[in-house]
Amino acid sequence: MRRPPHRFSWNDPATRALVYQILALTVVGAGIWFLVHNTLHNLSLRNIATGFGFLNREAGFAIGESVIAYGPADTYGRAIAVGVLNTLRVGLIALVAATVLGVIIGVGRLSKNWLVARITSVYVEVMRNVPLLLQLFFWYALITENMPGPRQAHNPMPGVFISNRGLKVPGLEGASLDWMLTALGLAIAAIILLGHWGKRQQEATGRVFPLGRAAIGLLAGLPVIGWLASGASLTLDMPELKGFNFVGGLTLTPEFAALLLGLTVYTSAFIAEVVRSGIQAVSNGQWEAAGSLGLPRRQVLRLVILPQALRVIIPPMTSQYLNLLKNSSLAVAIGYPDIVSVVNTTLNQTGQAIEGILIIMGAYLTVSLSISIFMNWYNKRIALVER
Numbered sequence: 001m002r003r004p005p006h007r008f009s010w011n012d013p014a015t016r017a018l019v020y021q022i023l024a025l026t027v028v029g030a031g032i033w034f035l036v037h038n039t040l041h042n043l044s045l046r047n048i049a050t051g052f053g054f055l056n057r058e059a060g061f062a063i064g065e066s067v068i069a070y071g072p073a074d075t076y077g078r079a080i081a082v083g084v085l086n087t088l089r090v091g092l093i094a095l096v097a098a099t100v101l102g103v104i105i106g107v108g109r110l111s112k113n114w115l116v117a118r119i120t121s122v123y124v125e126v127m128r129n130v131p132l133l134l135q136l137f138f139w140y141a142l143i144t145e146n147m148p149g150p151r152q153a154h155n156p157m158p159g160v161f162i163s164n165r166g167l168k169v170p171g172l173e174g175a176s177l178d179w180m181l182t183a184l185g186l187a188i189a190a191i192i193l194l195g196h197w198g199k200r201q202q203e204a205t206g207r208v209f210p211l212g213r214a215a216i217g218l219l220a221g222l223p224v225i226g227w228l229a230s231g232a233s234l235t236l237d238m239p240e241l242k243g244f245n246f247v248g249g250l251t252l253t254p255e256f257a258a259l260l261l262g263l264t265v266y267t268s269a270f271i272a273e274v275v276r277s278g279i280q281a282v283s284n285g286q287w288e289a290a291g292s293l294g295l296p297r298r299q300v301l302r303l304v305i306l307p308q309a310l311r312v313i314i315p316p317m318t319s320q321y322l323n324l325l326k327n328s329s330l331a332v333a334i335g336y337p338d339i340v341s342v343v344n345t346t347l348n349q350t351g352q353a354i355e356g357i358l359i360i361m362g363a364y365l366t367v368s369l370s371i372s373i374f375m376n377w378y379n380k381r382i383a384l385v386e387r
Contacts, residue, residue, distance in 0.1 A: 039354065054350045055080070061345055063337045065253055076346050083342030084363050090256060090336070091325045091367075094263035098324060099317075101264060102271025107301065109276045120272070127269035133330055135266055140258035140334045147254075150245050159238045161246060164254065168239040171250040176230040183226030187218040255336035259328070267324045274320060278313035279305055310382055318375040322368050329364075339363050 009015055043050055055077035062072050067085040070078060108120035127135075144164045148154065153163035159170040191214070198209030227234060239249030282305050290300040331338040339360060347356035 043354075050352070050355070052355055054346075054352055054355070057350075059346070060349070063342065064335070065251070065256065065337060076350070079342050079346065080339070080359060083337060083339035086336070086342075087325075087328055087331075087338040087363070088367065090259055090263070090331070090338070091328050094260055094267065094328070095321055095324055097260070097264040098267040098271055098320075101268040103275050105268060105272035106275025106279070109272065110279060124269045124272050127265055128273075130266075132262060132266045132327055133333060136258055136262040136330060136334050139261045140254060143254045143258055150241060153241075153246075159249065161239060161241075163246075165245060165251075166254050166257070167252040168246045168249050169252075170239065171237045171248070172234055173237045174234040176227045176232060176234040179226035179230040180223040180234075183222040184219070187222040190218050190222075191215045253336075255331070255334050258334055259331050259336050262330075263324055263328060266327070267320055270320050270323075271317065274313055274316045275309075277316075278309035281312045282308045307382075311379075314375060314379040314382070318372060318379075321371050321375065325367060325371065326364060 040050065056075055058072075059074055059076045059079040060072050061079070063070055063079060063082050065086065066082040067089055068078075068082060070082045105120045105123060108116050109124065111117045111120070147162060147164040150161075150163045150165055153161040153165075153168075155161055161168040191211070194209070194214055195211055198211050202208055237248045239246045279301075286304055286308065287300060290304045291297075295303070328338060329340045332341040332344065335341075343356045343360050347353045350356075
């Protein structure tokens with residue numbers, strides 16, 4: 001039976017909805033066109049250059065710390081790449097640290113120990129209600145003002161120096177280092193795959209796979225194999241005082257440490273509340289049923305309660321992760337060279353503020369969407385599937 005042809009009529013709700021959507025898109029498109037055209041017209045009147053061609057010009061300014069090699073003779077594009085990597089470095093480390101600390105604090109709030117429950121409650125209330133910017137100033141002042149200069153640096157052990165310039169520790173350098181880091185990454189990936197395989201084997205056969213011993217073997221063995229395969233070219237770079245500062249070794253700067261502490265402590269308080277509410281969302285019957293099997297309270301929490309609570313925890317946890325990443329833009333207040341700080345210097349030198357702001361927006365948008373996509377994927381993966 002043939003369907004009658006659709007007739008466009010204003011009395012048809014579908015027709016009206018289509019017309020309204022077209023009108024809305026037209027208005028939005030016209031508004032965007034007006035803003036872009038007006039901005040370009042005003043820039044041309046003031047002889048201000050537009051476009052991203054400045055990214056290939058020499059930057060001419062130094063950056064205090066960078067993940068990749070950088071010098072003032074490099075381009076603005078490389079300087080901005082350094083800022084993005086600095087932001088990702090502190091953001092990812094703080095994300096992991098805040099998650100671990102937040103889970104511990106959240107579980108502690110539900111502890112039957114009166115002292116533990118009260119201490120964790122005070123921690124959450126204080127940290128959540130003190131602005132992050134003030135916390136960053138506090139940690140930065142605590143690190144820089146209470147530490148001696150490089151010549152009077154604390155030396156708790158050979159090769160380790162603590163001063164107001166940061167923490168200096170011995171570092172590794174040589175051709176084998178890249179091989180060892182690659183082998184370490186492969187070991188971590190292999191442990192994850194073995195964990196999934198061992199879980200399936202346990203469900204099928206009831207035998208527990210010794211993942212702990214396998215993980216230790218992989219983490220210790222693969223980097224050694226990479227070191228031997230690359231010719232065992234690895235030396236220890238010891239820091240030493242030359243002039244007014246240290247040279248050599250690895251440095252944990254006060255700016256990085258203060259930003260990392262601030263983001264971790266502040267965000268962990270919110271994550272703790274998310275974890276606490278997720279655990280409390282699981283019915284008490286689950287605790288009682290698992291306890292009736294003779295399982296200790298710790299195993300009940302780890303094996304029964306937390307896997308169910310994850311379905312409640314993950315959605316608000318995603319928001320906290322995104323907030324952590326966006327809050328890292330406050331790094332400019334304590335002098336850490338993140339993407340905002342580097343782009344601010346760039347646009348002050350080039351005068352191309354619109355392009356600079358677009359770069360910052362694009363960087364944060366890309367990373368935030370990546371985190372959101374991953375967390376949404378993980379949320380769907382652990383969701384209950386109705387049969």
